[in-house]
Amino acid sequence: MAKKQFKAESKRLLEMMINSIYTQREIFLRELISNASDAIDKIYYKALTDDNLTFNKEDYYVKIIADKANRTLTITDTGIGMTKEDLENNLGVIAKSGSLAFKSENEAKDGHNIIGQFGVGFYSAFMVADVVTVTSRALGSDEAFKWESEGADGYTIMPADKDSVGTEIVLKIKENTEDDQYDEYLEEYRLRAIIKKYSDFIRYPIKMDVKTQRPKADAENEFEEVQEEQTINSMVPIWRKNKGELTDEDYVNFYNEKRYGFDKPLKHIHVKADGAVVYNAILFIPENTPFDYYTKEYEKGLELYSNGVLIMDKCGDLLPDYFSFVKGMVDSEDLSLNISREMLQHDRQLTLIAKNIKNKVKSALQGMMKDERENYEKFFAAFGRGLKFGVYNDYGMNKEDLQDLLLFTSSKEKKLVSLDEYVSRMPEDQKYIYYASGDSIDRIEKLPQTEMVLDKGYEILYFTDDVDEFAIKMLMKYKEKEFKSVSSGDLGLDSETDKQENEAEENDNKELFEAMGSLLAGKVKSVKASKRLKSHPVCLSTEGDVSIEMEKILKAMPN
Ligand code: ADP
Numbered sequence: 369m370a371k372k373q374f375k376a377e378s379k380r381l382l383e384m385m386i387n388s389i390y391t392q393r394e395i396f397l398r399e400l401i402s403n404a405s406d407a408i409d410k411i412y413y414k415a416l417t418d419d420n421l422t423f424n425k426e427d428y429y430v431k432i433i434a435d436k437a438n439r440t441l442t443i444t445d446t447g448i449g450m451t452k453e454d455l456e457n458n459l460g461v462i463a464k465s466g467s468l469a470f471k472s473e474n475e476a477k478d479g480h481n482i483i484g485q486f487g488v489g490f491y492s493a494f495m496v497a498d499v500v501t502v503t504s505r506a507l508g509s510d511e512a513f514k515w516e517s518e519g520a521d522g523y524t525i526m527p528a529d530k531d532s533v534g535t536e537i538v539l540k541i542k543e544n545t546e547d548d549q550y551d552e553y554l555e556e557y558r559l560r561a562i563i564k565k566y567s568d569f570i571r572y573p574i575k576m577d578v579k580t581q582r583p584k585a586d587a588e589n590e591f592e593e594v595q596e597e598q599t600i601n602s603m604v605p606i607w608r609k610n611k612g613e614l615t616d617e618d619y620v621n622f623y624n625e626k627r628y629g630f631d632k633p634l635k636h637i638h639v640k641a642d643g644a645v646v647y648n649a650i651l652f653i654p655e656n657t658p659f660d661y662y663t664k665e666y667e668k669g670l671e672l673y674s675n676g677v678l679i680m681d682k683c684g685d686l687l688p689d690y691f692s693f694v695k696g697m698v699d700s701e702d703l704s705l706n707i708s709r710e711m712l713q714h715d716r717q718l719t720l721i722a723k724n725i726k727n728k729v730k731s732a733l734q735g736m737m738k739d740e741r742e743n744y745e746k747f748f749a750a751f752g753r754g755l756k757f758g759v760y761n762d763y764g765m766n767k768e769d770l771q772d773l774l775l776f777t778s779s780k781e782k783k784l785v786s787l788d789e790y791v792s793r794m795p796e797d798q799k800y801i802y803y804a805s806g807d808s809i810d811r812i813e814k815l816p817q818t819e820m821v822l823d824k825g826y827e828i829l830y831f832t833d834d835v836d837e838f839a840i841k842m843l844m845k846y847k848e849k850e851f852k853s854v855s856s857g858d859l860g861l862d863s864e865t866d867k868q869e870n871e872a873e874e875n876d877n878k879e880l881f882e883a884m885g886s887l888l889a890g891k892v893k894s895v896k897a898s899k900r901l902k903s904h905p906v907c908l909s910t911e912g913d914v915s916i917e918m919e920k921i922l923k924a925m926p927n
């Protein structure tokens with residue numbers, strides 16, 4: 369039986385596509401600029417193998433012209449252009465990508481900077497335009513053609529005049545309606561912002577005529593308004609530059625320009641990964657805690673670029689929750705994008721990058737703790753609480769990543785120590801890592817329970833944050849040393865003879881201990897003799913794993 373072909377209602381398909389692929393209208397400009405950049409790239413790649421073709425960088429650019437009076441926005445490029453057939457095939461057939469074909473024909477020639485692949489981006493122009501007119505002259509041809517369409521109703525192609533090779537796309541911008549604003553796409557400041565946001569790192573200049581104030585030649589302190597052609601994009605992404613070329617100031621400027629924060633970052637991490645996974649990244653450790661950092665409103669994530677074009681503002685999958693303070697961007701050439709290029713397919717590549725980034729951040733923080741202690745303590749004051757939650761969450765799955773990044777106040781000079789520092793200066797006979805919990809350091813220091821431990825010459829970690837003890841419970845041990853609360857019943861300090869003496873004391877004064885026990889019935893479980901006190905007559909202690917402080921928190925929690 370002969371197979372029948374599917375028929376597509378292309379009118380409806382186009383409408384559906386235009387209105388449902390993209391969540392943001394403004395990306396039409398990203399798509400048209402990406403196409404222009406691809407068109408220039410194609411000449412560039414051709415010139416690599418064609419001796420008759422030279423590629424003078426100055427001749428290649430994209431120009432954006434807004435004309436408010438006529439409500440048109442024009443995007444011109446000096447790229448490879450389209451023949452009549454190209455217009456027919458590439459703009460007349462939805463989901464046909466000339467760029468993808470070019471890439472596969474020219475695989476050997478390293479065509480990986482070409483952005484296009486799905487053959488739909490062009491039609492996003494209809495989100496903002498009633499009429500789209502494309503006039504193009506292909507490289508090597510002296511004929512030009514004009515393709516015109518009002519969207520769903522189809523298109524016309526006719527001969528046209530064009531002096532030079534390349535493509536000019538004119539969008540007749542829609543009128544504002546009650547619900548939708550389109551005027552903004554004719555405003556210089558808005559266009560500039562969209563270009564900066566999505567296309568800042570397109571490798572060819574994106575030019576615009578902008579109005580600027582210039583001091584008048586013949587009069588002092590007077591200015592006149594002039595039109596001036598400016599290049600809007602930065603072109604060379606700082607992350608593609610060599611680290612040696614860049615100064616600390618360059619990174620700080622990038623941080624500010626990108627508005628990752630208004631503070632000065634404590635550290636930057638520039639990654640050029642070239643192994644199993646290829647990507648560039650610039651990551652920052654901010655100095656200040658964002659005001660909403662410890663709330664549900666805070667949204668983690670890094671900017672994600674594919675081939676220098678912004679794909680996502682905040683890609684959350686690139687960062688684990690406990691490193692959600694990290695700001696910055698990642699650029700990779702081999703991500704599997706979905707058709708709107710706004711999202712990623714669930715991607716092995718992305719998982720690898722995320723893992724890689726996690727390790728980079730971890731070792732940068734460890735380095736900072738070692739070599740830039742003051743900065744690290746600043747960092748820890750801002751984000752340390754999040755790290756401790758990180759240890760506690762996910763059933764301690766991340767403790768390996770986090771335990772070496774923690775700091776606690778120590779009884780020794782009341783300075784911050786890491787667990788590694790604590791353990792490395794433990795006296796040989798010390799069995800446990802001791803800690804004491806309380807509302808403040810002052811209060812902890814007044815606890816009678818600390819006396820005996822301090823008297824032995826052991827250090828105590830002071831836990832003043834309510835998450836401290838929970839995090840420690842998840843760790844259980846650090847370098848084979850268990851954690852021990854100073855308020856636990858058995859501090860591991862009593863020798864055998866101490867224990868025997870305690871028991872003897874309890875036996876000798878049986879009546880006294882029983883009397884105390886019955887007086888405090890329901891308030892304490894038992895009354896015991898202890899060697900741990902020096903200057904205090906009595907103290908409370910707990911049996912098992914839960915300290916008095918932790919009991920308080922658990923009791924305060926809603927069931
Ligand atoms: P994609 O860029 O994913 O291929 P588009 O819908 O954006 O899809 O564009 C379709 C095709 O039209 C491109 O692959 C390219 O062949 C052609 N094209 C679009 N814009 C231009 C342009 N400015 N210059 C040359 N060719 C273009």
Ligand code: MG
Binds near residue numbers: 399403483485488489
């Ligand atoms: Mg495209």
